[in-house]
Amino acid sequence: MTTPAGDRAPERLRTTPSWLLTRLADHAAHLAREAFTAAGAGRYHYALLVTLVEGGPASQATLGRRCGIDRSDVVAALNELVARGHVERRPDPADRRRNVVTVTPAGREQTERTGKALDEVQERLLAPLDAADRRHLTDLLTRLLRHHAPGRL
Amino acid sequence: MTTPAGDRAPERLRTTPSWLLTRLADHAAHLAREAFTAAGAGRYHYALLVTLVEGGPASQATLGRRCGIDRSDVVAALNELVARGHVERRPDPADRRRNVVTVTPAGREQTERTGKALDEVQERLLAPLDAADRRHLTDLLTRLLRHHAPGRL
DNA sequence: CTCCAACGTTGGTTCAACCAACTTTTTCGG
């Protein structure tokens, strides 16, 4: 056999950044998903909680805009967060279209716990990179994202 | 007005590599999908075609392994490629479990066309990066992928 | 010869992302 492990991806794919990106992101998402479900949450739940903890109470639309989640998906995720007692949702007295969403102490606890699990995931994900390379990678990704999603980053 | 620029993602998300990765990959996938559908193909179709062009005729299972596509998804994509006359699928006389998949001239043509469209996508995706940074990014992604998907890269 | 592995195929499931439509409420232009 010319190739003992004959299952390598072709050069044309291996050198295409968007292919590398989507492949790696898929792997990262898989790792993150493990951590999330182990912590009893989902991506959306964590993103929303973090946004609330960091930015304080907000309306659902604002939350969605801040973490890039569709309004309808925000509804579903918040329903679950409310059911678990991690956030509270009440009508905004100042604008009766809106709901004001607030984190509960249990929600902060959950956020911190999930955050730690997620940190371990980053460690595993970036294992082969030293500190400088990690910073460089984050910098490159940030610059690209900033270019393609101006205003949100 | 705690937030003057109201829709920025929270720091905690912005500094999480896996979040940056999945976000950017999503954007890259979106760009790529535009190019693919404009060229009348899908990701899977292009990946399979490229793999065939570069590695020559192969069985469906080998193709799937080479480009990281599930066997069942290979079947569906090949059905469409056969229908469009881009590949030929015939039983392997040497091993009657397998099919031998071969690119047609039309398939090569389609591959090249789609490849060019995809190159333009890479250009748009990496627009804010100079040549050195692009190489660095590709290098970092490759190292990470190699670490997490040994044998396939 | 038997048992197990590999292959192709069918028919699903899951998750993230998105979109359309509707109701209520606010805002804004004339």
Added chain:
DNA sequence: CCGAAAAAGTTGGTTGAACCAACGTTGGAG
């Protein structure tokens, strides 16, 4: 001031990518 436009929350979908289980056929190893 009033009517149109916009924003908010909600419901109910659709799509694409990835994956998984099962089955019949075939090949190969013991």
